[in-house]
Amino acid sequence: MFDSSHIFSDSFAHKENLVTGIEARTKVAFTVIALVINLLSPTVYTPLAIALFCLAALIAIGIPSRLLVLRLAMPLVMAGVVVITQIFFYGTTALFIIPFWGFNLVGYEEGLARGLLIMSRVIGGVSLIIFLSMSTPANKLLLAAAWFRVPKIFIELTLLVYRYIFVLLEEIITIRDAQRVRLGYYNWRRSMRSLSILGGSLILRAYDRAERVFEAMIARGYTGTMTIAYTEHFGRRDFVAAVCLSAILAILYLIGQVQA
């Protein structure tokens, strides 16, 4: 259920290295602009170059390649379905014909090209997102978002949700283990019943905990809204990093233009 594949990406972001050292706002801006370039690119080369850059940077700072493959695998399942629908729906130039239960299935050349483009955009886009989230801790990311004028309530809510996911996760594991030793997941019927009880208990405990957390926050001077201020410095090093990333963006954009 909550095995190692569910480790949040930012558990790697707390280490000190070249990529995590880049200031969060710069990385957020880089990722957003690169995502737009990725989506607008007319050829497969730009997305693949983006993926190559992001994955190389992540491997260089010591992210296990197994985890990168795992993160890419799930979106690719959906992309696979999309590619197959594109091959058989899009275009007019027949590429291949498969006899299929007495019918002929026609695959189209344009569809294949479009499918591959979408597939490459998925790889490029997902690589960019994990590049951002594996090198930036959630709190820095959200403070950067606050600097970009994202509503304060949204930031505060996201910080709280993010924090309590881990707390409630421990409660889930405790309850589930207790259910399991009482044969709560013995068959499908009992599994569904146990899951409902688990979900219900989780909600009830969440409400109880919210009351205690609120009291604790009041005791520490909470007045109804959190104070969120972006305090990080934009030094000379950050300026150099921003220039380098801008140059990379320009190169990525040009790759698409040249090939088109």
Next chain:
Amino acid sequence: MLNKGAHWFRTHIALALALALGLLFLYPAPVYAMHIAEGILPANWAAVWYVPAILFVVIGILIIRRKTREVRGIMPLLGIAGAAIFLVSVFPVPVPVTGSCSHPVGTPLGAILVGPFISTVLGAVALLIQALFLAHGGISTWGANIVSMALVGSFVGFGAFVVFRKLNATIFVAAFAAGLFGDWATYATTSFELASALHGAGSLWGMFGAITVAFAPTQLPLGILEGLFTGGVVTLVYQRRPELLSRIIPNVFKPVPSAIEGGSK
């Protein structure tokens, strides 16, 4: 161009193929088919779905802001409820036919607990965290995912719940309907979002049909399971702490003082 008959023929072969594909994709254990991955939607369609998403999230934020003035403890409450809904939406629900697991949407449950507008905001938060830290969904497709999962899931689920309660259904049945219709509506919306962006020169509804059929073998039973799960959870919450639900939906619940059997109150 192909004539009409040939086009019908082509579409239906594609449907058959999509069905076979759907069966194939049943087998990878956890299915995240609901989340549209980053990069699948072209830029213009990604932008189109952002419009309703931002509109409803902003309305939700304004409602929360108004409530923070009335109830000061609402932010920690919503934060922790949001975390609970996030975790519920990654619960592995066992699908009996295949032996694999799939995930509920969770927003119908959220809408019953905190109301549809706030549930949309919580859903948007959960989708952002999933997109960033788990690579389910995406940033450019965040808008589309908010519309299909947070917005449609919340409002259809909430609507189904209210309608069934008005028809004097029990809490379990009403919550079952909320989960069932919320889940199916999400699935239909996701299919429509994919089809409208990807049909190209072909028929929109042909593509919609193909995608719907491709995901039907997992999503149809999953809707029923989401219903059972939502029904179970809401009934349990109502039995133990009825005031949690009556505060948010005042007129829907009739007081049932003897409903507590072995509860904590």
